Amino acid sequence: MESLYRTYRPLTFESVVGQQHIVSTLRHAVTEGRLSHAYLFCGPRGTGKTTMARILAKALLCEHAEAARAEGASGCMPDGSCPECEAIAEGTHPDVYELDAASRTGVDNVREEIISSVSFAPVRGAYKVYIIDEVHMLTTAAFNALLKTLEEPPSHVVFVLCTTDPQKIPETILSRCQRFDFHRISNEDIVGRLRYICGQEGFEADDEALEIVARHARGGMRDALSTLEQLSVFGDGRVRVADARALLGEVSSTVLGEFARAIAARDVVALFGMVRRQVDEGNDLMEFTRDLVAHVRDVYTARVAGTQGELFDGTPDEVAALADEAAAFEGADRLARVLTVLDDAAIEMRTAADARLVLEIACTRLARPESDLTLEALAERLDRIEAQLAAGVPSAPLDAAGVAALTGAGRVAGRGA
Known part of the structure; x- marks a missing residue:
């Protein structure tokens, strides 16, 4: 039995989900005959880069491609069912070459599989399509060898470079490609x-x-x-x-809301109790912390931008709960610090021997800023003092011991004795 992601991999432009901006542009390019010799598909993993490259190859080599281009009709191309389209889907078409740059990174691989064959005419169709996956893994020498071919490719050749890390690709390569950024699917x-x-x-x-x-x-x-x-x-x-x-390891929004309210109330006991419950239930604390970061991000958005518009994915009741949680915090600056501390904790958990300890320390820093020596914690403490003064809350006067501790008089007296 084939995996679901292989069984339901899009075979035509119509079946692509979430990348309509790219589908529309490529359709027009194929229909109008305004093809680039090199394309760069970049974006997060699992968003359809290699699949789109194969669909583009089908659109160029489909049995009905020439007739569709002559009629100016892009909707039926590729049809996904002709022998050419089926061969491309199965990875057996002689004019479509797929190179995995993650496993074949050297200059010899580029010379053998691309440069040595690029000048030969297509076997069955009008084009030869080279799909290079994870192209950023190529060595510098391999990129240099590929550069000359990209500069002056034969008219029947189309390159499609796919990558999750476009910043690692040399500028000389990027400047010769038409770039398409794949978005995360909603x-x-x-x-x-x-x-x-x-x-x-x-x-x-x-x-x-x-x-x-x-x-x-x-x-x-x-x-x-x-x-x-x-x-x-x-x-x-x-x-x-x-x-x-x-x-x-998914945590319900109710639990995340309780955690956020405990942070707002600076309730260390409640926070430690909730961490313990997560451990007792066998939940992954790193996943829990990531979910909490996403939840607090929504609370922060509700605080600074309100709950109007289409800023949230939840139900009206969930959005109203976010607004209530946002009101429990003194201001947006404190929420921003909460996000920073929790995000740092999630990163530290990747290599920490005790993820629970990392989260508990983060909770302590958030609930008791006086125990934290960072500048952000000091700013939060000053904000609390300013809020108390603005509300008319009197500060407790220092006793003699406190004055002596501040002025150093007590230490001087002690030495004199």
């Missing part, structure tokens, strides 16, 4: 696709479970489909909320 689009696949496969799926899978995928359709497949196997054809939370 949760709404991922949920819609998951719901369609569940219908096709006969899975019983809870809507909330699909939303959890979409959030956990962080914009990557491939990750979402892999998780869906795992949940369907675990649940014997049923995708349930409890299983999704157990598998992904």
Whole structure:
């Protein structure tokens, strides 16, 4: 049985999800015959870069491509079902070369698989398409060898370079490519696709479970489909909320809201108790901290931008709860510090021997800034003093011991004695 992400990989432009800006541009380029000799597809993993490269190759080599271009019709191209399209999908077409730069990084690989064959005419179609995946992994010598071919390629050759790390590609290569940035796919689009696949496969799926899978995928359709497949196997054809939370370490918005309110109230005991509950339930503390960062980010947004407009994905009740949590904090600056401390904690947990200790220390820093020696903590303490003064809260006078400690008189007297 083939994996879901392979079974439901888009085969035509119409089936691509979440990248319509790129689909529209490539369709017009193919229909009008205004092709670039080199394209750069860059973006997060699992967003469809290699899939789009194959669809572009199909659009150029499809049996109906010439007729469709002559009629100016792009909607039927590629059809995905002709022998040429099927060969490309199976990876057996003689005019479509796929090179994995992650495993073949050297200059010899580029010379053998690209430069030595690029000047030969296509075997079956009008074009030869070279798809180089993870192109940023090529060595400097390999890039230099590829550069000459990119500068003066034969008219029948189209290069498609795919990467998750475009900043590692030399400027000389970037300047010769037409760049397309793939966006993270929205949760709404991922949920819609998951719901369609569940219908096709006969899975019983809870809507909330699909939303959890979409959030956990962080914009990557491939990750979402892999998780869906795992949940369907675990649940014997049923995708349930409890299983999704157990598998992904997903925390409910209610728990995250309680945690945020405890931070706002500076309640160390409550914070430590909630951390312990997460540990007792077997949840991944790093995933929990990441979820908490995302939740506090929404609280921060509610504080600085309000709850109007389409800034949040939740229900009206969830958005109202965010507004209440935002009001519990003194100001946006404190929320910004909370985000910084929690994000630093999530990063530190990757290599820490005790993730629980890292989170507990972060909670202490957030609840008791007097125990933190950073400039941000000092600024927070000054904000609290200013707020107390503005509210007319009298400060307790120092006793003699306090005055002596500040002036150093006590130490002098002690030495004199």
